[in-house]
Amino acid sequence: MKTGPNCKLHGIIPAIVTPLRPNGDVDEALLRKQTEYLVSSGVNGLFVCGGTGEGAYLTTAEKKRVFEVIQETAAGRVFLCLAVINSNTRATLAELEALSICKPDFFVSTPPYYHAMTQQDILSHYAAVTAASTAPVILYNIPSTTHNTIELDTVYALSKLPNVAGIKDSSGNFVPFSRGLFGPRSDQFAWIQGEDYLCGSALLCGGDGMVSGLSNARVEPYVEMYRAYEQGDTDKIIECQRRINFLYRVIHSCGNGNAAIKAVTELAGRGARYMRQGSMNLTDEQVAVIAQIMAEYEAL
Numbered sequence: 001m002k003t004g005p006n007c008k009l010h011g012i013i014p015a016i017v018t019p020l021r022p023n024g025d026v027d028e029a030l031l032r033k034q035t036e037y038l039v040s041s042g043v044n045g046l047f048v049c050g051g052t053g054e055g056a057y058l059t060t061a062e063k064k065r066v067f068e069v070i071q072e073t074a075a076g077r078v079f080l081c082l083a084v085i086n087s088n089t090r091a092t093l094a095e096l097e098a099l100s101i102c103k104p105d106f107f108v109s110t111p112p113y114y115h116a117m118t119q120q121d122i123l124s125h126y127a128a129v130t131a132a133s134t135a136p137v138i139l140y141n142i143p144s145t146t147h148n149t150i151e152l153d154t155v156y157a158l159s160k161l162p163n164v165a166g167i168k169d170s171s172g173n174f175v176p177f178s179r180g181l182f183g184p185r186s187d188q189f190a191w192i193q194g195e196d197y198l199c200g201s202a203l204l205c206g207g208d209g210m211v212s213g214l215s216n217a218r219v220e221p222y223v224e225m226y227r228a229y230e231q232g233d234t235d236k237i238i239e240c241q242r243r244i245n246f247l248y249r250v251i252h253s254c255g256n257g258n259a260a261i262k263a264v265t266e267l268a269g270r271g272a273r274y275m276r277q278g279s280m281n282l283t284d285e286q287v288a289v290i291a292q293i294m295a296e297y298e299a300l
Helices: 028-040 060-074 089-102 119-132 152-159 174-182 196-204 220-231 234-247 257-267 284-298
Strands: 011-014 045-048 079-083 106-109 137-141 164-169 190-193 209-212
Touching: 011 220, 028 045, 028 060, 045 060, 060 079, 060 089, 089 106, 089 119, 106 119, 119 137, 119 152, 137 152, 152 164, 152 174, 164 174, 174 190, 174 196, 190 196, 196 209, 196 220, 196 234, 209 220, 220 234, 234 284, 257 284
Parallel strands: 011 045, 011 209, 045 079, 079 106, 106 137, 137 164, 164 190, 190 209
Antiparallel strands: none
16 A cells, blocks of 8 residues: 555545543554454555544544554554644644644645635635645535535635645535536546445546545445446445445434444444543443344345
8 A cells, every 4th residue: 555645545544433431531452453444454544533533522632642543553554644623724733733743644624613614714724724734635525514615616726736635525415526526637636525325426426435434334345345446347336335325324323423333333342332522422222223233234
């Protein structure tokens, strides 16, 4: 696997969970287990401290340590993307500076959130971030949490900046994403899908890969899907997407997708159900429902 300043953003990139202890501290032993599971299964990269990794709830020092543990475990076998999720540009720049010592292959930044942003505000944010970043920057479009959409024309404008690697689009809106795939494209700018229901569709339209939180539960159909894409096997891509769609029942099972994914990793012995916001922890009854879904999934 090629890592370093010239590696290409592509393939299967799980948004790795951050296993926690009951008191909310990071569980490094389980983090190593989950990292090894994903890496040894054949993924291309890891997306660290993103939404699924509860990055918005971690301190900068915790993000640094989480990344170090993953970096040590991955040992150069995959590229690593480190998310710096903050509500404003100034905080993002401060965290970029603090985490530059980690030397990720990519940094990841959302638009500012909480207050409404114009597209010019978003352009200004990324201009500052990309100028300061020591690694190529991945644009992270997730309006369900930031409430500020990176519109397609803004994506095109940002794609021309020299330190932008691509976009992870978790909007669930396939129209602008597909327009980007069929519009003017650069080999240096990757179009990465972030909604699991759309992974197969993105590849069939020529997308570069996917970042998936659900793949923490079972990464195999994602890896198989991308291999099928590389081999031009459309039927296999569709089959894998059907398996992913069934697996998505986990997300719908308890009203909190991240908590449900963490419960699956606990059932597999490589994670824990505990959330940083402890009130989100699932009950035994909720975990039992998820266990049943996973038993049905394994029987497919």
